[in-house]
Amino acid sequence: MGGIVLIDTRKEAQIVVERLDPLFTAQWHCRYRIDVVYNQFGHGFNFFLDIRRKNHRERSIPLHTVRSTDLEILENVIDQVKQQTDLTLNFVDFGKVRWPRSQRWIR
Amino acid sequence: MDYSREPHGLYFMIDNKSFYASVESIERGLNPLKSCLIVMSEADNTGTGLVLAASPTAKRLFGISNVSRQYEVPRDPRILVVPPRMNLYIQKNLAINKIFRQYVADSDLFPYSIDESILDMTKSWRLFGKTPEEVARRIQLRVRRELGLYTTVGIGENPVQAKLALDLQAKHDHDLIGRLTYEDFGEHIWPMTNLEKVWSIGHRTAAHLQRLGIHSMGDLAHVNPYELRHEMGLIGTQLFALSWGIDRTELGNVRPPKEKSWSNSQVLPRDYKRQSEIELVLREIGQQVTSRMRHHHQQAGCVSLFVGFAWDGEADDGRGGLHHTHRIDPTDNAHDIIAELIRLFRQYWEGQPVRNIGVGLSRLSASQNLQLDLFQNPERQIKNNQFDRVIDELRDRFGKTAVIPASSLLRGGTMLRRSALVGGHNGGNSFD
Numbered sequence: 001m002g003g004i005v006l007i008d009t010r011k012e013a014q015i016v017v018e019r020l021d022p023l024f025t026a027q028w029h030c031r032y033r034i035d036v037v038y039n040q041f042g043h044g045f046n047f048f049l050d051i052r053r054k055n056h057r058e059r060s061i062p063l064h065t066v067r068s069t070d071l072e073i074l075e076n077v078i079d080q081v082k083q084q085t086d087l088t089l090n091f092v093d094f095g096k097v098r099w100p101r102s103q104r105w106i107r
Numbered sequence: 108m109d110y111s112r113e114p115h116g117l118y119f120m121i122d123n124k125s126f127y128a129s130v131e132s133i134e135r136g137l138n139p140l141k142s143c144l145i146v147m148s149e150a151d152n153t154g155t156g157l158v159l160a161a162s163p164t165a166k167r168l169f170g171i172s173n174v175s176r177q178y179e180v181p182r183d184p185r186i187l188v189v190p191p192r193m194n195l196y197i198q199k200n201l202a203i204n205k206i207f208r209q210y211v212a213d214s215d216l217f218p219y220s221i222d223e224s225i226l227d228m229t230k231s232w233r234l235f236g237k238t239p240e241e242v243a244r245r246i247q248l249r250v251r252r253e254l255g256l257y258t259t260v261g262i263g264e265n266p267v268q269a270k271l272a273l274d275l276q277a278k279h280d281h282d283l284i285g286r287l288t289y290e291d292f293g294e295h296i297w298p299m300t301n302l303e304k305v306w307s308i309g310h311r312t313a314a315h316l317q318r319l320g321i322h323s324m325g326d327l328a329h330v331n332p333y334e335l336r337h338e339m340g341l342i343g344t345q346l347f348a349l350s351w352g353i354d355r356t357e358l359g360n361v362r363p364p365k366e367k368s369w370s371n372s373q374v375l376p377r378d379y380k381r382q383s384e385i386e387l388v389l390r391e392i393g394q395q396v397t398s399r400m401r402h403h404h405q406q407a408g409c410v411s412l413f414v415g416f417a418w419d420g421e422a423d424d425g426r427g428g429l430h431h432t433h434r435i436d437p438t439d440n441a442h443d444i445i446a447e448l449i450r451l452f453r454q455y456w457e458g459q460p461v462r463n464i465g466v467g468l469s470r471l472s473a474s475q476n477l478q479l480d481l482f483q484n485p486e487r488q489i490k491n492n493q494f495d496r497v498i499d500e501l502r503d504r505f506g507k508t509a510v511i512p513a514s515s516l517l518r519g520g521t522m523l524r525r526s527a528l529v530g531g532h533n534g535g536n537s538f539d
Contacts, residue, residue: 037134
């Protein structure tokens with residue numbers, strides 16, 4: 001890459017939701033969660049679907065990577081993802097910071 | 108032993124600790140040494156699943172090793188299972204080698220595998236520290252800081268010492284650094300009795316050595332090398348050199364193999380019993396190998412066919428499979444090569460269920476202009492030849508699945524599903 005890369009947040013959210021769709025099968029006794037990881041080494045935000053079922057191994061399936069470290073972009077993507085799914089979002093490695101727009105704590 | 112005339116360089120062999128598992132841990136914000144994570148491939152032909160990598164903690168707590176099967180892994184909620192992303196690992200490997208290039212000249216860096224590289228530090232190590240260990244530490248910290256990965260470093264005066272220092276010492280060392288020299292080689296290596304642990308000694312070689320009464324590296328170092336050579340051939344001499352830590356390889360001086368060949372093989376997702384299905388895959392592989400060869404502007408004068416039988420087929424006549432080779436007039440035409448493969452298959456196959464198919468092309472020569480056959484319609488021959496080239500061009504421009512034979516859509520075809528794999532495993536999501 002290199003130079004300025006424009007990120008279409010609508011499209012990014014769409015990719016996350018589209019990949020999530022076939023994986024989220026809503027089984028009984030199963031906890032689904034979306035992990036959003038700030039990856040300081042990869043310079044981006046990673047999305048995973050985490051599935052934990054009673055007496056089974058935990059599974060974590062990659063959904064997408066947003067290639068930016070700009071929290072404002074992430075906030076937009078997250079807002080749009082939230083409109084299309086009610087799954088819990090779990091933020092990893094963000095430290096104690098607030099969302100730039102809503103000024104709420106990231107958690 | 109007089110080592111004065113042996114090459115005295117300084118080599119680092121660096122590998123990544125549980126590479127795939129570590130990359131996946133970092134992507135999830137987990138510490139690679141503490142997470143309990145396994146990378147499991149669920150490609151069609153891995154059965155119920157195959158463990159490609161396990162993090163050090165998963166190995167320790169549950170005894171999971173690489174290439175464990177899915178059913179061997181306990182159903183424990185503490186274990187995190189993730190699918191492989193081969194493309195991501197390739198990217199990380201490139202990033203690591205880019206860091207290494209800041210410590211050695213490009214011509215002194217030799218990537219050895221997806222997670223191992225050899226660095227010839229002979230000329231450059233003094234620029235980065237007072238001792239080789241200090242330089243190794245520096246590189247480790249740099250990789251850890253920039254990519255989050257832990258690396259293991261073996262240091263030696265030649266490549267084989269570096270490799271043994273890595274495998275036998277560094278992996279158990281607190282700092283993940285090991286070092287061997289000509290001087291202390293015997294002291295560290297000769298007491299080893301588990302010969303299979305030593306690089307280049309496999310199960311069968313170890314058994315052969317045991318039969319000769321060689322039970323440790325020290326025994327190996329003290330046999331008569333001429334007798335060993337007489338008993339084992341050239342390998343005997345090589346093993347003897349290994350036991351003394353001698354390696355005269357000049358890595359920059361790569362010898363091309365005498366006879367190159369092209370081949371592809373695959374394990375089928377289930378036992379194939381119907382002739383039409385087996386031949387379909389055979390055509391697909393034939394097509395693929397021929398196309399690879401054409402990209403190098405070569406033609407083949409020899410085709411070989413390998414067919415591995417499924418286990419229950421083996422019981423019938425005690426053979427594990429068949430392997431046949433046949434000379435042909437040099438050609439790069441897929442149609443002719445496939446016809447030859449099918450002919451070989453029909454001639455030797457006796458209805459056994461098949462699990463493994465491979466195709467090889469050898470006796471290569473540069474493909475020049477089309478040599479027309481006097482006894483066939485010349486226009487047809489020219490057309491066939493052009494047809495292959497157009498297909499190649501289409502695939503180069505628009506991807507491997509831009510044009511496929513309709514037959515690949517039939518039951519049993521593996522080409523479409525395999526085209527998305529990297530090294531036989533899931534490459535990861537696109538657009539990432």
